[in-house]
Amino acid sequence: MHPEATTGAGPAAQRAGTDAEHRAVAAAPGSPLIELRGVTKVYGSGSAAMHALRGIDLTIGAGEMVAVMGPSGSGKSTAMNILGCLDTPSAGSYRFRGLDVDAMSRDQRALLRRHALGFVFQGFNLLARTTALENVELPLIYHRLPAAERRGRARAALAAVGLTGWEQHTPAELSGGQQQRVAIARALVTDPDVVLADEPTGNLDSARSREIMDLLRAMNREHGITVVMITHEPDMAAYAGRIVHFLDGLVACEAAPVADSAAAHAGADTGAPAPGTGRR
Amino acid sequence: MLGNSLLLAIREIRRNVLRSFLTILGIVIGVAAVIVMVTLGQGATAQVKTQIESLGSNLLIVRPGQRMGPGMSADAARFTLADVTALRREVPSLAAVAPGTSQSMTAIVGNENWSTTVTGTDNAYLLARNWTLAAGRAFKDGELRAGKAVCIIGATVRKELFGAQNPIDQRVRLKNLSCEIVGLLQDKGQSSMGMDQDDLVLMPIRTVQRRIKGDQDVDVIYLSVRAGRSMDRTIADVERLLRERRHIGPFDEDDFSVRDMREITNMLAGTTTVLTSLLGAVASVSLLVGGIGIMNIMLVSVTERTREIGIRLAIGAREDEVLLQFLVEAVVLSSFGGLLGILLALGTSLLLAGMLGVPFILDGGIIALAFLFSAAVGIVFGWVPARRAARLDPIEALRHE
Ligand SMILES: Nc1ncnc2c1ncn2[C@@H]1O[C@H](COP(=O)(O)OP(=O)(O)OP(=O)(O)O)[C@@H](O)[C@H]1O
Ligand SMILES: Nc1ncnc2c1ncn2[C@@H]1O[C@H](COP(=O)(O)OP(=O)(O)OP(=O)(O)O)[C@@H](O)[C@H]1O
Ligand SMILES: [Mg+2]
Ligand SMILES: [Mg+2]
Numbered sequence: 066m067h068p069e070a071t072t073g074a075g076p077a078a079q080r081a082g083t084d085a086e087h088r089a090v091a092a093a094p095g096s097p098l099i100e101l102r103g104v105t106k107v108y109g110s111g112s113a114a115m116h117a118l119r120g121i122d123l124t125i126g127a128g129e130m131v132a133v134m135g136p137s138g139s140g141k142s143t144a145m146n147i148l149g150c151l152d153t154p155s156a157g158s159y160r161f162r163g164l165d166v167d168a169m170s171r172d173q174r175a176l177l178r179r180h181a182l183g184f185v186f187q188g189f190n191l192l193a194r195t196t197a198l199e200n201v202e203l204p205l206i207y208h209r210l211p212a213a214e215r216r217g218r219a220r221a222a223l224a225a226v227g228l229t230g231w232e233q234h235t236p237a238e239l240s241g242g243q244q245q246r247v248a249i250a251r252a253l254v255t256d257p258d259v260v261l262a263d264e265p266t267g268n269l270d271s272a273r274s275r276e277i278m279d280l281l282r283a284m285n286r287e288h289g290i291t292v293v294m295i296t297h298e299p300d301m302a303a304y305a306g307r308i309v310h311f312l313d314g315l316v317a318c319e320a321a322p323v324a325d326s327a328a329a330h331a332g333a334d335t336g337a338p339a340p341g342t343g344r345r
Numbered sequence: 346m347l348g349n350s351l352l353l354a355i356r357e358i359r360r361n362v363l364r365s366f367l368t369i370l371g372i373v374i375g376v377a378a379v380i381v382m383v384t385l386g387q388g389a390t391a392q393v394k395t396q397i398e399s400l401g402s403n404l405l406i407v408r409p410g411q412r413m414g415p416g417m418s419a420d421a422a423r424f425t426l427a428d429v430t431a432l433r434r435e436v437p438s439l440a441a442v443a444p445g446t447s448q449s450m451t452a453i454v455g456n457e458n459w460s461t462t463v464t465g466t467d468n469a470y471l472l473a474r475n476w477t478l479a480a481g482r483a484f485k486d487g488e489l490r491a492g493k494a495v496c497i498i499g500a501t502v503r504k505e506l507f508g509a510q511n512p513i514d515q516r517v518r519l520k521n522l523s524c525e526i527v528g529l530l531q532d533k534g535q536s537s538m539g540m541d542q543d544d545l546v547l548m549p550i551r552t553v554q555r556r557i558k559g560d561q562d563v564d565v566i567y568l569s570v571r572a573g574r575s576m577d578r579t580i581a582d583v584e585r586l587l588r589e590r591r592h593i594g595p596f597d598e599d600d601f602s603v604r605d606m607r608e609i610t611n612m613l614a615g616t617t618t619v620l621t622s623l624l625g626a627v628a629s630v631s632l633l634v635g636g637i638g639i640m641n642i643m644l645v646s647v648t649e650r651t652r653e654i655g656i657r658l659a660i661g662a663r664e665d666e667v668l669l670q671f672l673v674e675a676v677v678l679s680s681f682g683g684l685l686g687i688l689l690a691l692g693t694s695l696l697l698a699g700m701l702g703v704p705f706i707l708d709g710g711i712i713a714l715a716f717l718f719s720a721a722v723g724i725v726f727g728w729v730p731a732r733r734a735a736r737l738d739p740i741e742a743l744r745h746e
Contacts, residue, residue, distance in 0.1 A: 146740055149659070151659055151739050151740045151743070152740045171663075171664060172663045172664060172665075175658065175661050175662060175663045175664070176661065176663070177661075178659065178660065178661040179660070179661020179662075180661070182661075184659055184660070186659075186743070190652070190655075190656050190659070190743060191656075192653055192656060193653075194360055195356075195360075199356070203656075203657070203660060204660040204661060206349050206352070206353070207349075207657075207660065207661050207662050207663075207666065209349065251660070
């Protein structure tokens with residue numbers, strides 16, 4: 066599976082980068098991993114203003130696996146971009162490990178994304194005219210890993226999503242599902258603290274989807290990687306420990322997944338691990 | 346970090362070979378133009394030098410005093426004919442040794458008069474100064490020894506006093522001396538220094554000494570160095586002999602000067618150097634244009650690759666890393682252009698040098714300079730696009746289609 070799955074070493078030990086970069090994104094002790102308070106997002110202004118988020122309160126603990134559901138246009142991707150430190154809220158606060166993200170500089174947020182976050186975009190966002198292997202290597206380049214290690218880890222990540230043999234294909238030569246899996250491999254290759262996945266199985270058939278969900282759940286359980294994923298499919302949401310429903314830019318309700326559904330697909334005893342059962 | 350940027354830059358350039366090549370074409374041409382201009386210019390300079398040397402660079406002029414021309418120190422003793430004889434005898438690398446003593450005088454023939462310079466010398470003067478006779482003859486030994494009133498005139502003097510008439514065997518009056526014209530010099534034309542070389546009258550030196558100036562002095566000695574003999578060694582030999590004859594102590598300065606034509610050579614070479622720099626400057630304008638070409642393409646590239654930049658920022662690239670990547674890309678492009686330009690320049694200058702018959706002289710300095718300049722062009726003109734890329738907002742960039 067994932068390279069670290071075989072060695073058993075934790076992500077923190079494996080993570081590359083300088084100490085200074087780590088200190089820049091070090092946690093404030095005793096805080097939840099992710100904490101949104103009254104977050105709003107308004108696009109445009111005046112009469113044309115579009116309120117994508119109207120005041121989101123959301124707390125996600127380290128080691129949780131959370132599914133976000135809701136109708137199209139309800140603000141899921143918008144919220145995800147804010148969680149991923151790509152976008153800033155119009156109002157409200159976002160704390161990551163107790164650190165005020167809004168107060169961070171551009172570079173600090175970049176380092177947070179580099180070392181703590183892995184993003185799977187709704188539209189994949191792979192580099193065109195660039196092979197699958199190079200796409201997956203890209204985050205590791207910014208981790209300044211030696212070329213051989215970089216290549217090895219990228220190959221292992223591609224193998225984990227079932228793309229062995231496709232390393233030298235460019236996105237244009239890959240099917241939609243294959244591109245999606247390259248995007249997932251790229252998010253996982255740095256062994257992040259949090260994986261934010263915007264419809265990671267949106268282009269996959271149900272068998273492939275279950276493989277990917279198994280992979281994400283394994284990352285969550287064995288490495289304590291926090292997973293936040295958007296999905297429209299209840300079957301996939303059932304893999305999560307918690308489901309957050311969005312409606313018109315608000316959190317409509319939070320619920321535990323339907324237990325039997327998750328158990329049926331996962332073949333696991335509970336299917337819904339309690340928050341905090343991960344390594345951290 | 347630099348290594349990574351280099352890697353990314355090379356990947357990007359490889360992905361767009363044709364465009365990369367077209368981008369750097371301006372730099373290639375600019376660098377090539379500068380190097381070709383300078384190389385050919387230096388070749389031309391060298392050629393001018395060799396031409397001057399072949400014309401008369403084997404001429405040495407010895408004068409008393411340390412300064413040439415009117416500022417001669419008055420106290421330095423003149424030379425004598427004995428010095429001339431000694432030089433002839435003891436410096437074998439000299440082809441000709443001619444004494445000279447000159448006086449400005451008015452020459453009169455009938456109603457015509459013309460102010461000119463009368464130089465007392467002997468036949469060695471013709472050899473040393475590269476004169477040939479257009480008509481008549483040189484001085485006879487008897488005329489030289491006895492100081493007869495005979496003269497050889499230059500083309501200008503002949504024209505002014507005789508017009509188209511034959512001057513040979515005519516008489517010219519110089520002050521109270523009536524002088525028979527025995528020879529006419531072939532005209533040389535205007536000299537490069539702006540003096541009329543053909544405005545002269547030659548007389549046996551004894552005639553001038555006794556009957557015009559009334560002294561025994563030799564003002565100047567003209568020496569011609571044998572072909573193939575070292576100029577510097579001959580000068581040293583002449584100096585040693587003259588120091589000895591003039592009793593100059595080992596620690597005293599010379600009280601005479603030996604000049605060769607190299608000063609004039611250097612002056613002319615200086616002119617071509619100025620010309621070379623001028624051409625080089627014009628050529629470097631094309632380097633500037635090449636740089637603007639790079640900036641243009643890099644700006645297009647940043648717009649085109651906005652999404653890519655967004656992806657890089659999203660996975661954790663910092664501003665300075667994106668900046669460096671684009672800057673390195675520009676520098677790699679432009680210095681690669683510089684390298685190609687150098688190769689093109691070498692080929693072109695070899696070809697042109699052959700066609701123009703100019704020697705091919707390679708200057709490592711200008712090549713290094715052109716290369717460094719092309720790299721600098723990358724930094725200067727890559728800066729604006731690179732900063733624009735680095736300042737992009739990640740989410741805006743990701744949404745860019
Ligand atoms: N850049 C933008 N400018 C203006 N409006 C935007 C922008 N981005 C999103 N929106 C609007 O905000 C609302 C929420 O968008 P968002 O992408 O978060 O929806 P979503 O829940 O992810 O939907 P889907 O499930 O279809 O992906 C939508 O109505 C959308 O039109
Ligand atoms: N341009 C190409 N060069 C090489 N292989 C290609 C190219 N385009 C598609 N393929 C390969 O052909 C196969 C079929 O691709 P296609 O895009 O038709 O799949 P699909 O049925 O649409 O799958 P998905 O449901 O994942 O979108 C895939 O294995 C893909 O990698
Ligand atoms: Mg969305
Ligand atoms: Mg398809």
